[in-house]
Amino acid sequence: MTAAVAVPPFLYGTAWKEDRTEALVRLALEAGFRGIDTANQRRHYFEAAVGAALAAWIDEGKARREDLFLQTKFTSLGGQDHRLPYDAHADAATQVRQSFASSLEHLRTTYVDSYVLHGPSARRGLPDEDWEVWRAMEALHATGQARRLGVSNVSLEQLTALHQGAAATPAFVQNRCFAVNGWDHGVRAFCGQHGIVYQGFSLLTANTHVLATPVVVGAARRTGRTPAQVVFRFALQVGMLPLTGTSSSTHMKEDLACLGFELEAEEVRGIETCGLGAGR
Numbered sequence: 001m002t003a004a005v006a007v008p009p010f011l012y013g014t015a016w017k018e019d020r021t022e023a024l025v026r027l028a029l030e031a032g033f034r035g036i037d038t039a040n041q042r043r044h045y046f047e048a049a050v051g052a053a054l055a056a057w058i059d060e061g062k063a064r065r066e067d068l069f070l071q072t073k074f075t076s077l078g079g080q081d082h083r084l085p086y087d088a089h090a091d092a093a094t095q096v097r098q099s100f101a102s103s104l105e106h107l108r109t110t111y112v113d114s115y116v117l118h119g120p121s122a123r124r125g126l127p128d129e130d131w132e133v134w135r136a137m138e139a140l141h142a143t144g145q146a147r148r149l150g151v152s153n154v155s156l157e158q159l160t161a162l163h164q165g166a167a168a169t170p171a172f173v174q175n176r177c178f179a180v181n182g183w184d185h186g187v188r189a190f191c192g193q194h195g196i197v198y199q200g201f202s203l204l205t206a207n208t209h210v211l212a213t214p215v216v217v218g219a220a221r222r223t224g225r226t227p228a229q230v231v232f233r234f235a236l237q238v239g240m241l242p243l244t245g246t247s248s249s250t251h252m253k254e255d256l257a258c259l260g261f262e263l264e265a266e267e268v269r270g271i272e273t274c275g276l277g278a279g280r
Helices: 018-031 047-059 092-107 128-143 156-165 185-193 208-212 214-223 227-237 249-260 265-273
Strands: 011-013 035-037 069-074 114-117 149-152 172-176 197-201 240-244
Touching: 018 047, 018 249, 047 092, 069 092, 092 128, 114 128, 114 172, 128 149, 149 156, 156 185, 172 185, 185 197, 208 214, 208 227, 214 227, 214 265, 227 240, 227 249, 227 265, 240 249
Parallel strands: 011 035, 011 240, 035 069, 069 114, 114 149, 149 172, 172 197, 197 240
Antiparallel strands: none
16 A cells, blocks of 8 residues: 555535536646545536546646545435435445445545545434444545545534544544634634644635635735635635635636745734624
């Protein structure tokens, strides 16, 4: 087994791309992204098209598989449509194994760098079904086929329970990140305390009002960057691994350029609190 690839500082997210998925993944790779996020959930993702783009990129000699960070997800019945990657009547552990085998086929790989539970099956707590899913994911992790495990769309209560009860604790948490709750401050703080990488998505679309706040506009003016770049740079400086799903090659390059400048500490503090008390 090859060593686990380093986690890149930015991920390209492939949700809601449909027939544009393959072309957009190639565009992201050309822009410089080396981390790709997808899911075996045809309702919102086209995993096989991600695999086609990656395979072509590798076949053309532009990268090796081990140079790329590939993350996909197991999605339970409640998050799927009729295009299921597993037997709807099978037990949860079997569904995980079937979904994972399907993901490897779609992605044309023998392993994934991160395998994520797309979300608990209940709003509160972790039902027995979720524990069965996680144990099956742990078994895949033990084989080396799922190099790291993660969980998405999770509350602090659920994350705490999972961390306490898991044999293989999550390496990643991926949540939609709202400025109005301190950019998911409670979950991020837990992640920081326990060495978990926090992946933030919808950083722009969930927080459009933040782009026009004085602190963001001021930081953009000072640095000569766009408000969107300021928000992504803020995310990086507070320890997030941001996702972007842009379909614009210009924006892809601008997003990656966030690695090339710094916000002042006062600007970071201002952005951290600028959404508190605001409406969604």
